[in-house]
Amino acid sequence: MNDRETAVAGRPAPPAPSPGGEGGLRAERVGRLAGGRLVVDGVTLAPRPGETVGLLGPNGSGKSTLLRLLSGVLAPSAGVVVLDGRPLGRTARRTVARRVAVVEQHANTSTDLRVRDVVALGRIPHRRPWTPVSAADGAAVAAALEATGLTGMADRSWHTLSGGERQRAQIARALAQEPGELLLDEPTxxxxxxxxxxxxxxxxxxPVTTVIAMHDLNLAAMYCDRLLVLRGGRAVAEGTPREVLTPALIGEVYGVRAEVAQGPGHPVxxxxxxxPARPGGAR
Known part of the structure; x- marks a missing residue:
């Protein structure tokens, strides 16, 4: 999607790439072994600054593992993940935590925290241990609450929130980190x-670069600039939703029949x- 298409879709145009194309978070032919099996196999992903990339594929295709490789929670068995041209494994964890925010599928706590306290956890990478909250911390938390529509809920207990409100609180916590990259694992x-x-x-x-693992193909078509489809740990398709989401691809990857129409700006x-099965087992 070019800048003009982005503006037409009602979104701000993404920032220009850094000189030389070295900026941002990238996975270069990464692989990951688990239980003697390659759960991610030679996948390359290079999100453009400011775009939303959707990771698609059936359960067990490697979406969550790829997100963990991008976040640095897991180390690749092959290939490399880089941040601004530097391998993630050789980058200080605090530096990574300031740049890359992660929102998992589920988040819970037995501690009775206020929404404001949950969001303030995002400031930990910006503070030294045992230092008081700074004016910058307070401003970042307030901005994150406002951006997610949670200002009026800031003093509510986490345990009183609905599922959607909890997800928004987790995104607010991620925003308080002031990241450049946001990784979300099936947040809907x-x-x-x-x-x-x-x-x-x-x-x-x-205003961040986003990689989001999703199951809902229509949501991915509506909201993602680009898609990467995984099957068995390997990338089988990449491109815009219009390029990727075809009946043939959906049948090959998901094993289902589908019709794809062109809606207003995105496939449907x-x-x-x-x-139905015919008598005798024939179809």
């Missing part, structure tokens, strides 16, 4: 449709029932 799972749409509108409007997928 188990949310009502309204909360799914609200959450995606929030995410794509943020309609899944078809499987053909």
């Amino acid at each position: 799972n188990h949310l009502d449709i309204q909360y799914q749409l609200d959450l995606m509108e929030l995410v794509v409007g943020l 997928i309609r899944f078809l029932r499987q053909a």
Whole structure:
């Protein structure tokens, strides 16, 4: 998607890439072994500054593992993840934590924290141990609460929030880190449709580069600039939603029949029932 298409879609144009193309977070032919099996196999991903990249694929395709490699939680068995041209494994953890924020599928705590306290956890990478909260910390938390529509809930207990409100609080915590890159692992799972749409509108409007693992193909088509489709740990397709989401690709990767129409600015997928079995087992 070019700058003009982005503006038409109602989103701010992404910032220009850094000189030489060395900026940002990239995975270069990364692989990851688990239990003697390659769960990610030679995947390359280089998000452009400011864009939203959707990771698609069935369960077990390697989406969550790839996100953990990008965040530095896991180290690749092959290949390299780099941040601004420097291997992530040779970059200080505090530096990575200031630049790369992660929102997991589920977050919970037995401690009775206020929403404001949860969001303030995002400031930990910016503070030295045992130092008091600074004016910059307070401003970052306030800005994150406002950006996610949680200012009025700042003093509520975490345990009183709905699923959608908890996800917004986690995104606010990530924003308080003031990251350049945001990684989200299926953040719309188990949310009502309204909360799914609200959450995606929030995410794509943020001034960060975003990589988001998703199951819902229609949400991915509506909100992502580019898609990377995984199957069995390998990348099988990459491109815009219009380029990637075809009936053939959906059938190959997900094993289902689908029709794809072109909606206003993005594809619309309609899944078809499987053909009923005929007597004798023929179809």
